[in-house]
Every structure is written in C-alpha cells, then in structure tokens.
Amino acid sequence: MKKLMAMLLASAMLLSVALTGCGDDKDGGGKEGKLNSIVYVCSNLGDKSFCDVSWKGVQEGAKVNDISKVKCIEYGQDTKSKMEPTMVDATDTYDLIIASGGEMVEIVEKFWEDYPDKRFIIFDVDPLYENKMSNVFCINFKQNEGDFLAGALASKMSKTGTVGYVGAAEVVVIQDFMVGYIEGAVYANPNAKVAVSYIGNWSDSPKAKELANVQITVNNADVLHQVAGGAGLGMFQACLENGKKWAIGVDADQRDFFLETDPDLADVILTSMEKRVNVALLEAINKTYAGELSYGTLEKWGVGKQVTVLAENDFYKENVPADVQSYIDDLETKITNEEIEISSAYGMSTETYNALRDKVKP
Structure with missing residues (x-):
C-alpha cells in the first residue's frame, strides 16, 4: 500500500513540476x-x-x-x-x-x-x-482547566445555586469540558448543582434550545454554558426567551458574533470559555x-499558555462584580502554578465520571 502511494506521489510530483514549477516561491x-x-x-x-x-x-x-x-x-x-x-x-x-x-x-x-x-x-x-x-x-x-474557570464563574453568578451545561455529543473531549465545569462550580460553591444535558450532535440547535429550556424551567438553572458548536446557539435563544438568563459560550468570544446582528442575544452571553485555537x-x-x-x-x-481562558471583554467587566473578577483571576494564577488539581475525562473510569455527574444532579 505504501509503495503504491509513494509511486503515485512521485508521479504526481513530476507532473506538478512539469506543469507549474512546484515549490517555486513565486507560485506559493x-x-x-x-x-x-x-x-x-x-x-x-x-x-x-x-x-x-x-x-x-x-x-x-x-x-x-x-x-x-x-x-x-x-x-x-x-x-x-x-x-x-x-x-x-x-x-x-x-x-x-x-x-x-x-x-x-x-x-x-x-x-x-x-x-x-x-x-x-x-x-x-x-x-x-x-x-x-x-x-x-x-x-x-x-479545556478542563478553562471550564473550571467557567464553572466557578457560573456558581459565583448564580442566584439559585444551580447552573447548566449543554454539551454536543457525549464524547471524551466534550466530557472533559464538563468535568472541569463541574469541579469549578463545586470549588466556588460546595453546594452547587449542575444540570447536564447532551444534544447528540453539533448541529441540532432546536434540540439545544429544548434541553436548555428544561434546565431553566425544571431544574431552576440560571447560568448556562454550552459546548456544542453550532448547535449550542439554541441555548442562547433559550436564555434570552426565559428572562435573559446568563449564558457562557465556548471556543470563541461568541458575544462578538451577535453584537451587530442580534444585540439582544449578545446581551445574554456573559462571557465565553475561549479555546483560543x-x-x-x-x-x-x-x-x-x-x-x-x-x-x-x-x-x-x-x-498557563492563555489558550483556554474566559473572555474578559468589556461586557464581562461591566456585569461581573469586581470581587468575582478578582476571584477568577486568582484561580487562573493557581491553575498556572499547579496549585489546583483539576480532573480530566481522559483516562477517567466510567464509574468515576458517573459519580461526579450524579453528585451534583439537581
């Protein structure tokens, strides 16, 4: 197989050189x-x-x-x-x-x-x-480190003591976010409850909205975090339509995406756990x-590399109390200095994972 691919590659390279001068800086x-x-x-x-x-x-x-x-x-x-x-x-x-x-x-x-x-x-x-x-x-x-910060912030901003997490598919990378989120929420509030829901994919925005609605109306969650790509946009809609509950986005500073097109939606996104890819x-x-x-x-x-951290934009600074901002900053320093041990879904047994999730179930 490798010999065949190598022969095909060699032929392709020769043809490319003959036709375009492959590797010439003028072309590339x-x-x-x-x-x-x-x-x-x-x-x-x-x-x-x-x-x-x-x-x-x-x-x-x-x-x-x-x-x-x-x-x-x-x-x-x-x-x-x-x-x-x-x-x-x-x-x-x-x-x-x-x-x-x-x-x-x-x-x-x-x-x-x-x-x-x-x-x-x-x-x-x-x-x-x-x-x-x-x-x-x-x-x-x-991402478990960054979501530890997100969970801690959610607990500090919650008035009900219950926060929400809406994930895409229950695969290990999304579970890793969740593990950090739960541990951060409990670190900031030992009595915190975390409602957890999984959509099953990265594209079903209506399903995300439905799950978020349940977390808000049934579980009494008042700060929700989505880790579901495009599907997670439905969670923002649920937060907006249920009395502007706080939402935490993911990967990018998601508030920026809606500032011009949908400012009302933007104003429920307190911050995002940026995965600064x-x-x-x-x-x-x-x-x-x-x-x-x-x-x-x-x-x-x-x-420590500043690639999995919260988006501390102007909206965050305006709406998060100063003492909570200082608390999050202190957590960042402690995580960087390895003073806080955060679990990971990678290598975690099913029993440990389920126990962590069940312990904070509303």
Whole structure:
C-alpha cells in the first residue's frame, strides 16, 4: 500500500513540476526555503465557534508568514466517507496540513511516512496519545482547566445555586469540558448543582434550545454554558426567551458574533470559555516557518499558555462584580502554578465520571 502511494506521489510530483514549477516561491507566495502553502481541513465553517476560530488562526499564520496559497477545505458532516479522502487530497496539494481531532490522527497514521516533505499540525488530540510521527505536531488543549474557570464563574453568578451545561455529543473531549465545569462550580460553591444535558450532535440547535429550556424551567438553572458548536446557539435563544438568563459560550468570544446582528442575544452571553485555537495555531505556524516547532511530539496547552481562558471583554467587566473578577483571576494564577488539581475525562473510569455527574444532579 505504501509503495503504491509513494509511486503515485512521485508521479504526481513530476507532473506538478512539469506543469507549474512546484515549490517555486513565486507560485506559493512563501519565503525562500520555507513551506509555500497551508490548508485547513474541517467539517464546516460558519459555526461561529471552533471551526471559525481555527480558520482565523490559519489565516493569520499565512498572512504573517507571507503565504498566499492558503485554503480551507470542508468535508461536511459525512465523516465516514469524506474525511479520509479529503485529507489525502489536501496532503497531495499542500505543504502544511492542519486539522483537528483523534480521527484525523488515525487517518494520518496510515500515510504520513509516504509524505516525508509534508508537515501536519493536528490539534484537539487526546493527551494520552503517543505521537511517533516525525512530521506531525500534535496539540492537546486543556479545556478542563478553562471550564473550571467557567464553572466557578457560573456558581459565583448564580442566584439559585444551580447552573447548566449543554454539551454536543457525549464524547471524551466534550466530557472533559464538563468535568472541569463541574469541579469549578463545586470549588466556588460546595453546594452547587449542575444540570447536564447532551444534544447528540453539533448541529441540532432546536434540540439545544429544548434541553436548555428544561434546565431553566425544571431544574431552576440560571447560568448556562454550552459546548456544542453550532448547535449550542439554541441555548442562547433559550436564555434570552426565559428572562435573559446568563449564558457562557465556548471556543470563541461568541458575544462578538451577535453584537451587530442580534444585540439582544449578545446581551445574554456573559462571557465565553475561549479555546483560543487561533492563538495556538498562529504560534505553531510561526514556529514551523522559523524551523522551531518540535514535530514528532505532543504538547499540552491550557490556562498557563492563555489558550483556554474566559473572555474578559468589556461586557464581562461591566456585569461581573469586581470581587468575582478578582476571584477568577486568582484561580487562573493557581491553575498556572499547579496549585489546583483539576480532573480530566481522559483516562477517567466510567464509574468515576458517573459519580461526579450524579453528585451534583439537581
């Protein structure tokens, strides 16, 4: 299989050289001796969350390094049939390939050796993963650290003592957010209750709204946090329609997305737990082009790297009491200094996970 792919790659490269002068900086727009093109492979742009903020980081990295050939390729929701061929096509065409998730790691494991001159940055990778691919750099985001801050803030801002969490699918990365959120909520208020609901996907916004409505009207939750990509927008609607309950967004500073188009909706988003993939990818791209990124490794970036933190925008500063802001700042320092131990869903047993969730059930 590898020999066949190598032969096909060699033929493709020869044809590319004959037709376009492959590797010529004039075509790629890159600096001399550097990689000349970047591609970001994702499901869909337009989620106002994870994919959009990731693409922003790729674009910034391309601009800073004077790379004109930069593209996003979307494979849609049909991951089983589209993800792998899309990734292979992207690798055939671009020098630096960027994608997210464990599934992408498994795909790249099949062919990375056949592309020794290509570079891969794969983020949102399992922290327990052992990266043995010499041209692949993996990033794990400590979203449990950032959501610890979100949970603590939710508890401090709650008047009922019950906060809500609406997740996408019950997969380990989303569970990792939840674990941090629950532990942060209980750290700030030992008697806190946390209503937890899972949508089952990243696209069903009406279902997210329905689940959030139940948390508000039945469980009495008055601060809700969504970790569900595009689907999570339904939770914001529920918060707005139920007397402007506070909402906490995810991945990007989601209030920004609605300031002009729907200011009423924007005004229920107290803050967001930013998973600053754009910041992380910009750094990774810059280091790649400087020849300083440690390919063949996995690094874990969290609060200490300022990539999983709360969006402390003007709205946050206006609506969160000063003493609560100081409390959150102090938690950030303690997490950075490893003075607070935060559990992770990665490697956690089902029994421990269920016990954590059940203990705070309203």
